[in-house]
Amino acid sequence: MIRPVLVPSRLPVSDLRGGVGTPYMVYDVRRDRYWLLFTGWSDPTGLKREGFVAPVDEGLNVDLSGLRKILPSTFPEPAEYTNNAVRGLYNEARDEFYVTSTHGKDAYIFVFDHEWVLKGYKVLVGGFNKDSGFPIRPTGAYGNIRDALAVAPIGDSSAVGLFMVRNFDDLNELKVEDWGELGRWGRGNDVIDFTTMPRFQVFVEVDSPNKWILQTYIGPSLDEVWAIDDLKNVALLEASLMPLLGVEDSLTQIGHPHYTTLPDGKPKLLFASFRDTWSTRPDTKREGYTHEIWAVYVDESIFNPASYGELRGVFTGVESKWYYVPHADRLLVSISGEAELHQRLDLHDEVEQVTKLSRGINIIDKPATWVKIKAGAQVKATIKAVIK
Numbered sequence: 136m137i138r139p140v141l142v143p144s145r146l147p148v149s150d151l152r153g154g155v156g157t158p159y160m161v162y163d164v165r166r167d168r169y170w171l172l173f174t175g176w177s178d179p180t181g182l183k184r185e186g187f188v189a190p191v192d193e194g195l196n197v198d199l200s201g202l203r204k205i206l207p208s209t210f211p212e213p214a215e216y217t218n219n220a221v222r223g224l225y226n227e228a229r230d231e232f233y234v235t236s237t238h239g240k241d242a243y244i245f246v247f248d249h250e251w252v253l254k255g256y257k258v259l260v261g262g263f264n265k266d267s268g269f270p271i272r273p274t275g276a277y278g279n280i281r282d283a284l285a286v287a288p289i290g291d292s293s294a295v296g297l298f299m300v301r302n303f304d305d306l307n308e309l310k311v312e313d314w315g316e317l318g319r320w321g322r323g324n325d326v327i328d329f330t331t332m333p334r335f336q337v338f339v340e341v342d343s344p345n346k347w348i349l350q351t352y353i354g355p356s357l358d359e360v361w362a363i364d365d366l367k368n369v370a371l372l373e374a375s376l377m378p379l380l381g382v383e384d385s386l387t388q389i390g391h392p393h394y395t396t397l398p399d400g401k402p403k404l405l406f407a408s409f410r411d412t413w414s415t416r417p418d419t420k421r422e423g424y425t426h427e428i429w430a431v432y433v434d435e436s437i438f439n440p441a442s443y444g445e446l447r448g449v450f451t452g453v454e455s456k457w458y459y460v461p462h463a464d465r466l467l468v469s470i471s472g473e474a475e476l477h478q479r480l481d482l483h484d485e486v487e488q489v490t491k492l493s494r495g496i497n498i499i500d501k502p503a504t505w506v507k508i509k510a511g512a513q514v515k516a517t518i519k520a521v522i523k
Contacts, residue, residue, distance in 0.1 A: 137382060140195050140405065141173070141428040148199055150185065151175040154426040156390075157220040157268055157326060158405040160191070160397040163249065164227050169398035171197055172223045172234065173428060176208075179416060181424030183208040186221045186236055188251060193399040195430055203251050206236055211256055214239030220268030220326050220391070226304060233303075235259065235269040242269040242287070246306060257306045265292070267324070271300055272331050279363045281305075286317065286329045286337055294319040295327065295337055295352060297366060314366065316456075318352040319449045320373035326391045326407075331357060333438050337371065338404065340390030347388035347409060351376045353440050355459050359504075365482055370456035372446035372520055379442060380404070380431050387413055391426070394437075403432045446520040455508040457482060460520040466502040468492055469517040474510035478503035 141155045153176040161170045171191040176184045186206030190198040208217040216239065223234040231254065232247040242263040245256040259269060265288055273283040283303040289296035297317040302308035323342030330336050335354030340347060352371040360366060382389060391407035411423025436442040440461050448458065457479070460466060468476065474492040480503050490499060492508070508516055 136432045137429060138195065139427065139429050140171070141197055143425050143427065146199065148175075148202060150177050150204065151187070153177045153179050154181055154184075154424050155428050156184075156407040156426040157222070157393075158391065158407070158428045159222050159328075159393050160395040160405070161188070161223050161225055161232065162397055163225050163232075165230060165249070170232075172221055174218060174221055178208075179419050179424065180421065181426070182216050184216075184218050186218050186234065191398060195399070205234065205247065205251050205253070206238075206245070211243060212239065216266060219266035222268045222270040222328070222393075224271070224273075229304060233271070235271060237263060237266050237268055240264050244269075244271075244306070244309070255306050257309060259300075259309075259311055260287075260298075263287075265325075267292075267327050270328050271303065272329065273303060274331070274363050276363065282363070284329075284331065284363070284366070285311070286327055288324040288327065288339070289316065291322075292324045293322050295324055295339060295371075299363075316370070318371040318373055320352075320447055321350065328393045330394055333435075335366070335371075336438060338376065338392040338394055340392060342390070347390050347412075349376045349380070349389060349392050349404075349406065350374065351437070351443075353443070353446055353459070353461075355461070360482055368456050369482070370448065370450075370458045372448040372458060372460065372518065374440075374443035374446050376437065379433065379437055382431060386410060386429070389429075391428075394433075401432055402434060402437075403430050404437075405430050440522050444522060446522060448518045450508055450516045450518060451513065453510050453513055455516075457505045457507050458518065458520075459504065460502055460506055460522075461504055462522055463502050463520040464500070464523040465521040466499040466506065467519045467521070468497045468499070468508070470494060470497065470508070470514050471516070472510060472512065472514045474508050474514050474516070476502075477507040477509060479505040479507075481505070 159172040189202040242260040283300040285298040297314040299312040321341040325340040327339040337352040386408040388409040393405040476490040
C-alpha cells in the first residue's frame with residue numbers, strides 16, 4: 136500500500152506550502168508519543184528550508200495543531216541553503232531528543248529537551264557540503280555503549296561513507312571518526328538513511344541523470360561480525376530497490392528514504408515525491424520544488440539479498456575492503472589488470488581461498504560470503520554478485 140502523509144497543497148500552514156521532505160519518525164517512549172520530524176519551507180525555490188516536528192498517530196495522520204518549528208532557516212547561522220535534511224532520535228536515559236541537520240556547508244547536531252526546547256548544538260562535520268542529512272544509530276553494545284554509527288555520501292557523492300560517532304550522548308565529548316568508503320555505485324547518492332536491525336543496510340536517494348529514485352546497499356546482520364570496529368574493513372554492494380516498492384509514475388521522482396515500523400508496527404519506507412520537478416514554474420522560472428511526504432508499506436523481502444537478484448559495486452585501488460556477497464551463486468569481476476580474489480567464509484577466518492583475476496571479465500562460481508580484491512598496482516574493477 137502507498138499513501139500520502141503530507142501534501143503541501145492541502146495544508147493550512149503557510150510555512151509548509153512550498154514543500155516538505157526528509158521525514159523521520161521519532162518515538163518518545165516515556166510519554167508513548169510519536170513525532171514526525173521533517174523539513175518544510177514556504178520558499179518556492181526550496182532553498183530556505185526549516186526543521187519541524189508534529190505529533191503523528193498510528194494512521195499516519197499528522198496533527199498540525201501540535202506543529203513546532205525547531206530549526207528556523209536562519210539558525211544556527213545564515214546560509215544560502217538551509218536545514219535541508221533532518222534525522223533524529225530520542226534518548227530515554229536523558230529524556231532528550233537529538234536531531235542532525237545539514238545546513239549550509241556543515242552537518243550539525245542539536246539537543247532538545249522532552250518539550251523540544253533547544254539545550255545545545257555542535258558542528259558534527261565541518262565542510263560537509265552535502266544536503267544528504269547525517270543519520271545516526273546508537274550501537275548500545277557493551278563494547279561501544281556510548282557510540283553510534285552514521286552514514287553519508289562522500290567525495291563527489293558517487294560513494295557512501297561510514298562514520299563512528301564517539302560519546303554520542305554528550306556534546307562536550309562527542310567526536311566523529313571517518314571510517315572511509317562503505318560502498319560505491321551510481322553518481323549522485325543523496326538523502327540517506329540506514330538500519331542496524333534486522334541487518335546493516337543503507338537506503339539512499341540517487342540523483343541520476345535519468346530519474347531520482349531509491350537504491351540500497353546490503354550489509355551483514357551484526358551477528359556476522361565480531362565487533363562494531365569490524366565494519367571499518369567491510370564494503371557493501373548496491374541493489375535496485377525500486378522494483379520492490381510498486382510506486383508508479385504519477386509521483387514523477389522519489390527520494391528522502393526512511394525505513395521505520397513506527398508508529399503502527401508495520402514496516403514501511405517514508406519518502407518524498409518530487410512530483411513537479413519536470414516543469415518550469417511561472418513565478419520562479421525554474422523547476423518545481425513542492426516535495427510531498429508519502430509512505431509505502433513493505434515486507435521483510437527488502438532485507439533479503441535474494442530479493443534483488445544482483446548486487447553491484449565499483450572499486451579503484453590496490454586492495455579493497457571485504458565485500459559482503461551473501462548466498463551468491465556467481466561473482467563477476469571486470470578488472471583493468473591482474474589481481475587476486477581472496478575469499479573467506481567468515482570475516483575472521485585464517486583460511487582463505489585465492490583465485491587469480493585476469494584483465495577482463497572473470498566469473499567465479501559459488502563464491503564465499505566475504506571477498507577481497509588484491510593487486511600489485513592500482514586497478515579499477517566492476518563487481519557484480521548474482522544472488523539466488
